[in-house]
Amino acid sequence: MPPLMAIEFLCRVADVLNDYLGGLNEDLIKDNFIIVYELLDEMIDNGFPLTTELNILQEMIAPPNIVSKVLSVVTGTSSNVSDTLPGATSSCVPWRTADTKYAQNEVYVDLVEEMDATINRDGALMKCEVYGEVQVNSHITGLPDLTLSFTNPSILDQVRFHPCVRFRPWESHQILSFVPPDGQFKLMSYRVRKLKSTPIYVKPQLTSDGGTCRLNVMVGSRNDHGKTIDSVTVQFQLPSCILSADLTSNHGTVNILADKTCTWNIGRIPKDKAPSMSGTMVLETGLERLHVFPTFRVGFKMMGVALSGLQIDKLDLKTVPYRFYKGFRAVTRAGEFEVRS
Numbered sequence: 093m094p095p096l097m098a099i100e101f102l103c104r105v106a107d108v109l110n111d112y113l114g115g116l117n118e119d120l121i122k123d124n125f126i127i128v129y130e131l132l133d134e135m136i137d138n139g140f141p142l143t144t145e146l147n148i149l150q151e152m153i154a155p156p157n158i159v160s161k162v163l164s165v166v167t168g169t170s171s172n173v174s175d176t177l178p179g180a181t182s183s184c185v186p187w188r189t190a191d192t193k194y195a196q197n198e199v200y201v202d203l204v205e206e207m208d209a210t211i212n213r214d215g216a217l218m219k220c221e222v223y224g225e226v227q228v229n230s231h232i233t234g235l236p237d238l239t240l241s242f243t244n245p246s247i248l249d250q251v252r253f254h255p256c257v258r259f260r261p262w263e264s265h266q267i268l269s270f271v272p273p274d275g276q277f278k279l280m281s282y283r284v285r286k287l288k289s290t291p292i293y294v295k296p297q298l299t300s301d302g303g304t305c306r307l308n309v310m311v312g313s314r315n316d317h318g319k320t321i322d323s324v325t326v327q328f329q330l331p332s333c334i335l336s337a338d339l340t341s342n343h344g345t346v347n348i349l350a351d352k353t354c355t356w357n358i359g360r361i362p363k364d365k366a367p368s369m370s371g372t373m374v375l376e377t378g379l380e381r382l383h384v385f386p387t388f389r390v391g392f393k394m395m396g397v398a399l400s401g402l403q404i405d406k407l408d409l410k411t412v413p414y415r416f417y418k419g420f421r422a423v424t425r426a427g428e429f430e431v432r433s
Contacts (some may be wrong), residue, residue: 097141101141101144104135104141104144105132105144107146108144108149109121109128111146112124112131112156113128113156124156127155130153131149131153134149134153135149145186145187145255145273146273146277147187147274147275147277148186148187151189185235185256187256188256188271188273188274189274192234193233193234194231194232194233196231196417197231197232197233197414197415197416198232198416198417198418199229199230199231199232199407199416199417199418199419200228200229200230200419201227201228201240201404201407201418201419201420201421202226202227202228202420202421202422203224203225203226203402203420203421203422203423204224204225204425205222205223205224205225205398205400205422205423205424206222206224206424206425206427207221207222207287207290207291207399207425207427207429208220208221208223208427208428208429209221209290209429209430210432211294211430211431211432212432213385213432213433217288217289217290220287220288220289221283221285221286221287222398222399222400222424223281223282223283223427224281224282224283224398224400224402225280225281225282226240226268226278226280226281227276227277227278228272228276228277228278228279229275229276230272230273230274230276230277231275232409232416233414235271235411236271236410236411237270237271237411238268238270238271238272238407238409238410239261239267239268239269239270239407239408239410240267240268240270240404240406241266241406242266242405243403243404244401244402244403245266246266247400247401247402248282248284249282249283249285250282250283251280251281251282252280252281252282253268253279253280254270254273254277254278254280256271256273256279257270268280282402284400284401287400290429291313291314291321291392291399291424292311292313292314292324292361292390292392293311293312293314294309294311294326294388294390294431295309295311296309296388296431296433297309297433298385300380300381300382301381302380303374303377303379304372304373304374304375305334305372305373305375305382306370306373307339307369307370307372307373308368308370309326309356309368309369309370309388310366310367310368311324311361311366311367311368312361312366312367317394317397317399319394319395319397320394320395321360321361321394322360322392322393322394322395323360323391323393324359324360324361324367324390324392325355325356325357325358325390325392326355326356326369326388326389326390326391327353327354327355327389327390327391328353328386328389329353329354330352330353330354330386331382331385331386332352332384333375333376333379333382333383334352334374334375335374335375336373336374337354337371337372337373337374338371338372339356339370339371340369340370341356341358341369342365342368343358343365343367343368344356344359345357346369356369385432385433387430387431387432387433388431388432388433389429390426390429390430390431391425391426391429392425392426392429393425394423394424394425395422395423396421397422397424398422399424404420407420
């Protein structure tokens with residue numbers, strides 16, 4: 093079998109369990125073992141992937157809730173499987189019910205991106221790329237046929253599509269043509285490589301002498317896009333040779349945990365001053381200078397902008413005569429964003 097088929101199926105199983113259970117860890121799987129078993133029984137049949145679409149699975153197997161858990165304890169029945177087949181069984185499109193009806197027809201498209209960046213101790217940008225997803229929330233009557241196009245599709249790399257996407261229109265004209273599942277789903281994912289700048293800068297300075305270390309960290313916005321940067325955090329691990337640390341900031345709060353993890357919560361970067369954190373750290377006895385330098389992990393969030401530069405051109409609806417409402421949004425978060433010192 094193709095190796096990527098197994099990897100893709102495992103990713104789909106993880107996504108479905110994450111939606112059903114609200115997370116994915118050992119305790120959640122133990123607490124919801126019956127539902128996990130029923131889901132796997134529907135998703136794979138005799139070694140072959142079968143039903144992997146979330147909204148179809150939700151018609152067949154009810155997501156867990158407090159009421160169902162109480163009923164299973166009272167009645168002694170633990171099955172969550174529906175007695176009726178899902179509506180998509182009779183549909184020509186396996187991921188969509190044929191007789192879907194809505195009073196108001198609407199489609200929302202979100203560009204959700206994560207920026208991965210590595211900045212060396214000299215402040216030079218070593219790596220900067222974006223991993224993005226096109227997430228669609230569709231509520232349209234009947235069997236709609238949508239086309240989505242971008243103004244600059246040539247920047248996209250490593251694209252990965254939902255099964256509803258027809259590959260030929262993309263291959264020839266870089267247009268997404270698809271019959272959407274009902275509700276929310278991930279239409280495609282992509283990467284954009286070799287970006288030239290980041291929206292935020294972090295400048296750490298460490299000097300050590302005589303058994304103490306002086307730390308100063310400055311954070312600021314480059315403001316190339318004119319958007320506010322929210323939820324800014326800077327986190328780093330104090331080296332094991334540090335006995336104690338006294339760090340303060342002129343904006344936000346600084347917390348040092350017992351495992352020597354230091355977190356600086358800045359929030360929104362103010363326009364009138366650049367946030368800075370400074371303080372001293374005491375080295376263990378016998379050490380004059382600091383020889384192990386921390387790596388700073390940065391978090392942030394920007395609404396209304398896709399830092400990859402990807403732009404949606406238009407979204408059209410074919411085969412259905414009525415009008416529909418469409419909305420577009422974009423958000424970028426920090427992924428693996430590291431600044432070395």
